[in-house]
Amino acid sequence: xxxxxxxxxxxxxxxxxxxxxxxxxxxxxxxxxxxxxxxxxxxxxxxxxxxxxxxxxxxxxxxxxxxxxxxxxxxxxxxxxxxxxxxxxxxxxxxxxxxxxxxxxxxxxxxxxxxxxxxxxxxxxxxxxxxxxxxxxxxxxxxxxxxxxxxxxxxxxxxxxxxxxxxxxxxxxxxxxxxxxxxxxxxxxxxxxxxxxxxxxxxxxxxxxxxxxxxxxxxxxxxxxxxxxxxxxxxxxxxxxxxxxxxxxxxxxxxxxxxxxxxxxxxxxxxxxxxxxxxxxxxxxxxxxxxxxxxxxxxxxxxxxxxxxxxxxxxxxxxxxxxxxxxxxxxxxxxxxxxxxxxxxxxxxxxxxxxxxxxxxxxxxxxxxxxxxxxxxxxxxxxxxxxxxxxxxxxxxxxxxxxxxxxxxxxxxxxxxxxxxxxxxxxxxxxxxxxxxxxxxxxxxxxxxxxxxxxxxxxxxxxxxxxxxxxxxxxxxxxxxxxxxxxxxxxxxxxxxxxxxxxxxxxxxxxxxxxxxxxxxxxxxxxxxxxxxxxxxxxxxxxxxxxxxxxxxxxxxxxxxxxxxxxxxxxxxxxxxxxxxxxxxxxxxxxxxxxxxxxxxxxxxxxxxxxxxxxxxxxxxxxxxxxxxxxxxxxxxxxxxxxxxxxxxxxxxxxxxxxxxxx
Numbered sequence: 001x002x003x004x005x006x007x008x009x010x011x012x013x014x015x016x017x018x019x020x021x022x023x024x025x026x027x028x029x030x031x032x033x034x035x036x037x038x039x040x041x042x043x044x045x046x047x048x049x050x051x052x053x054x055x056x057x058x059x060x061x062x063x064x065x066x067x068x069x070x071x072x073x074x075x076x077x078x079x080x081x082x083x084x085x086x087x088x089x090x091x092x093x094x095x096x097x098x099x100x101x102x103x104x105x106x107x108x109x110x111x112x113x114x115x116x117x118x119x120x121x122x123x124x125x126x127x128x129x130x131x132x133x134x135x136x137x138x139x140x141x142x143x144x145x146x147x148x149x150x151x152x153x154x155x156x157x158x159x160x161x162x163x164x165x166x167x168x169x170x171x172x173x174x175x176x177x178x179x180x181x182x183x184x185x186x187x188x189x190x191x192x193x194x195x196x197x198x199x200x201x202x203x204x205x206x207x208x209x210x211x212x213x214x215x216x217x218x219x220x221x222x223x224x225x226x227x228x229x230x231x232x233x234x235x236x237x238x239x240x241x242x243x244x245x246x247x248x249x250x251x252x253x254x255x256x257x258x259x260x261x262x263x264x265x266x267x268x269x270x271x272x273x274x275x276x277x278x279x280x281x282x283x284x285x286x287x288x289x290x291x292x293x294x295x296x297x298x299x300x301x302x303x304x305x306x307x308x309x310x311x312x313x314x315x316x317x318x319x320x321x322x323x324x325x326x327x328x329x330x331x332x333x334x335x336x337x338x339x340x341x342x343x344x345x346x347x348x349x350x351x352x353x354x355x356x357x358x359x360x361x362x363x364x365x366x367x368x369x370x371x372x373x374x375x376x377x378x379x380x381x382x383x384x385x386x387x388x389x390x391x392x393x394x395x396x397x398x399x400x401x402x403x404x405x406x407x408x409x410x411x412x413x414x415x416x417x418x419x420x421x422x423x424x425x426x427x428x429x430x431x432x433x434x435x436x437x438x439x440x441x442x443x444x445x446x447x448x449x450x451x452x453x454x455x456x457x458x459x460x461x462x463x464x465x466x467x468x469x470x471x472x473x474x475x476x477x478x479x480x481x482x483x484x485x486x487x488x489x490x491x492x493x494x495x496x497x498x499x500x501x502x503x504x505x506x507x508x509x510x511x512x513x514x515x516x517x518x519x520x521x522x523x524x525x526x527x528x529x530x531x532x533x534x535x536x537x538x539x540x541x542x543x544x545x546x547x548x549x550x551x552x553x554x555x556x557x558x559x560x561x562x563x564x565x566x567x568x569x570x571x572x573x574x575x576x577x578x579x580x581x582x583x584x585x586x587x588x589x590x591x592x593x594x595x596x597x598x599x600x601x602x603x604x605x606x607x608x609x610x611x612x613x614x615x616x617x618x619x620x621x622x623x624x625x626x627x628x629x630x631x632x633x634x635x636x637x638x639x640x641x642x643x644x645x646x647x648x649x650x651x652x653x654x655x656x657x658x659x660x661x662x663x
Contacts, residue, residue: 029076034559034567034579034597035061036074038547043072056106058085058093060582060613065596066634067582067619069093069108078108083634084619090122092140096619099174099631099639103127103142112142117641118169120178124155128178135167135178145208152178156205160213164203173649174631174642175618225261225279233258242281251281263295265315274304275317285317293329296341299357303328303344312344312359321359324348333373342392345370354379354394362394374409397430412446414461423450425463434463443476456483467496475509480528482507482515482662491515491528499528506661516542516661523661525549525564535564543659545577552659559584559599568599576612577657583621583634585610594636603636610654622649 031039038061056069056077068080069088078085085104086094092103095114102114103122118130126137126145137146137153146153151164168180205214221234221243230245234253241253251258257269258277265276268287275287276295291305292313301312301320311322327347331354333340344355346365353365363371367381374380378397379390389397389404398404402419404426414425414433423440425433425448439451446461450469457469467474473484474492480499483492490502491509506518510525514534517526522537535542540553542560548567549560557575559568568575572586572595583594583602593605594613609624613634620631620639629649631642 029079030062031059031070031074031076032061032063032567032596032598033561033565034548035059037561038580039070039072039074041547055088055091056093058087059580060084060634061579061597062582063596063598063600065583065594065602065613067095069106077106078104082619083613084615086121086618090125090140092122092127094119094121094127098633098637099620099641101129111140112138118176118178120154124158126155126161128152128154137161146206146210154178159208161206161208162203163206171618172616174620174622174639175616223260224258224266233260251277259294263297263299265295267292267294276315284315285313288317289313296330296332297339299330299341303330325365331371331373333375335375342373352381354381363390372409376409378409380409399430406442412461414463416440416448425459434459441476444478447478449474449476466494467492477509480509480512482509489517500531508661508663510544516544518661523551534562535560541659541661543661545657546579548579550575550577550659557659566599567597568595570595570599570601574656576610578612578614581613581615583613585612609648612654624648 039057039059042057056071058067058069060067060080062068062080064080066080067082067085068076069078069085071077082095082097084096088106091105092111094101095104097114099117100114101116101119102110103112103119104110116129116131120128122140125140128135129138131148134148134150135152136144136148137155139145146161146163149163150167152167153161153163156162167178169176170179170181171177204212206212221232223229224231224233224242231250232243233240234243236253239253240255240258242250242258244250255268255270256272257267259267261279265278265284268275268277268283270287273287274289274292275283276285276292278284289304289306293303295302295315301314304311304313309322310325310328312320312328314320323346325346325348327345329345330341331343331345333342341357343357343362344359346353346355348365351365352367352370353361354363354371356362363379363381367383368385369382371379371381377392379392379394381388381390386403387405391397398417399419402417405416405418414427417424417426417430417432422436422438424436427433435452437450437452438454441449443449443458447458447466449456449458452469455469456471456474457465458467458474460466471483471485472487473482473489475482478494481492481494482489483502485502488502489504489507490498491500491507493499504517504519507515509515513528515526515528516523518541519537522539523542524533524537525535525542526532527534538551538553540551542549542551545559547562549562549564551558551560555573556571557573558566559575559579561567568584570586570588572588574587575595576584576586578584579597583596585592586595586605587610588605591605592607592610593601594603594611595601607623607625611621611623611632613619613621620633620642622629623632628644628646630644631639633639
């Protein structure tokens with residue numbers, strides 16, 4: 001079902017938008033005050049380059065929330081009329097309008113009108129576009145130079161193009177792209193997955209006339225023998241063989257899989273079963289196993305599975321030993337200088353253990369995942385989501401009942417030891433170099449905040465005091481810290497002397513020069529050097545969101561400039577934190593709507609969940625009402641071709657932002 005907006009609501013939305021555009025007039029063509037600040041910050045944050053950048057900067061921070069582009073002086077290069085504008089490449093940028101893509105130049109001229117469902121950026125003067133589920137290639141003027149075909153097509157030289165039979169789309173729902181990288185939202189952030197089939201996707205190389213220059217059955221290949229680079233594992237017609245440098249076959253392409261040589265043998269798969277061939281291509285272990293692993297130099301054995309039996313085989317394919325484990329595979333250390341097996345990973349009932357090379361148990365089958373090997377010869381393993389560290393012989397580095405909290409592979413010394421509810425620093429030989437503390441938190445590189453006799457202080461990597469323990473609260477980081485004595489916060493230097501004596505009810509350093517502070521229920525922004533106010537205290541709390549501030553009081557949130565000027569004040573109970581989106585979601589009276597960065601409500605609150613025009617969605621938002629999620633554009637119109645769905649198409653809901661002076 002395609003999204004539908006009722007006639008009454010549609011008229012109301014249209015009226016809101018029309019009134020906003022009318023009242024702002026020519027201002028709709030200019031950046032909002034928030035947009036100007038965000039532009040300055042974006043330019044300041046850009047990496048320095050030898051050649052000054054001159055291309056226009058896409059932005060949606062115009063009055064009305066539509067997208068355009070601006071020059072570095074803030075003047076408008078592309079008037080705001082699109083739902084999304086991508087980055088400029090080859091003097092062109094993709095634009096999206098009502099769900100369809102086109103292209104503009106840096107002066108805002110529409111070179112290709114919005115007409116395509118999916119597009120790629122320009123590369124070498126060409127851009128891939130979707131035409132009815134097929135991929136074509138257009139030039140800088142929008143002319144179709146490679147006609148739409150199945151699979152994908154991309155330029156690899158001005159007159160050479162790579163084409164494939166298959167196409168792996170990526171991106172988010174409603175904002176698909178040609179990347180093959182899929183993203184979805186999770187409760188803790190964004191999950192990204194990559195289709196490995198792209199690595200082995202067969203492709204050909206054609207010229208501009210569509211004539212094949214390199215056939216696809218010669219392209220998917222990799223080295224078979226590092227001692228003889230002329231031999232390559234190569235795919236033809238969906239099967240793998242080994243090709244010589246002159247194009248003839250050492251082994252005809254009959255296998256479903258061939259790996260590179262390892263310790264003189266290479267794994268092959270035929271009819272779903274695994275075996276091995278030698279350097280000459282001769283089958284030395286008949287493909288009869290359900291699963292095998294590569295042979296590792298110096299061992300002469302490898303792990304294998306067949307008909308439910310798990311064990312080790314030798315280089316003839318004979319069983320050396322069979323076990324009652326459910327999984328078993330080589331534990332191998334890889335460095336730039338060597339590949340060395342240090343044992344065997346084994347598992348049973350989803351728990352993992354480690355055997356040495358001679359099958360003697362080093363660690364019992366009791367861990368959450370396979371044991372990791374460190375270059376300093378330590379072993380690390382997680383048990384019930386807690387990490388433990390062991391010597392190479394499997395004996396624990398931590399004492400009974402204790403564990404090392406920050407002992408990653410190659411991590412710096414000293415280490416943090418936890419024993420019961422006590423903490424201490426220990427050296428590499430587990431000798432204690434500090435007294436026992438009641439709590440310990442990282443405060444910087446090799447620096448810890450520690451609690452002793454109910455008071456917080458700070459120690460260095462040698463365990464010596466940097467700041468004596470006499471504070472009720474001590475923040476992390478430096479060179480300035482927030483510290484508390486008798487319920488009042490002050491600003492402390494890293495040498496333990498006061499910059500500002502304790503007098504605040506709450507405090508949080510925004511950077512090395514400023515701090516949010518609260519006194520008697522009012523919060524302001526203070527310059528710490530001279531204790532002057534950037535923003536005098538106002539009732540409520542205040543916090544940073546990107547280029548702006550949020551002030552929260554009496555159950556409503558207001559968006560302020562860095563200097564305290566009001567940017568958005570609409571009585572919102574909650575409001576989005578990313579002004580770069582141009583349209584910001586807000587909650588009022590239990591419903592969600594959209595406001596632009598000038599503070600003008602562009603979409604009245606009628607939706608049941610937050611809606612976001614994030615850059616990754618490329619000019620659409622998924623809006624929920626009456627149990628349905630429907631895609632809308634920046635004018636609140638339904639996006640053609642995108643059906644409404646019952647579940648959030650982006651995955652888990654976005655995490656809720658809490659505005660507090662102190663975490």
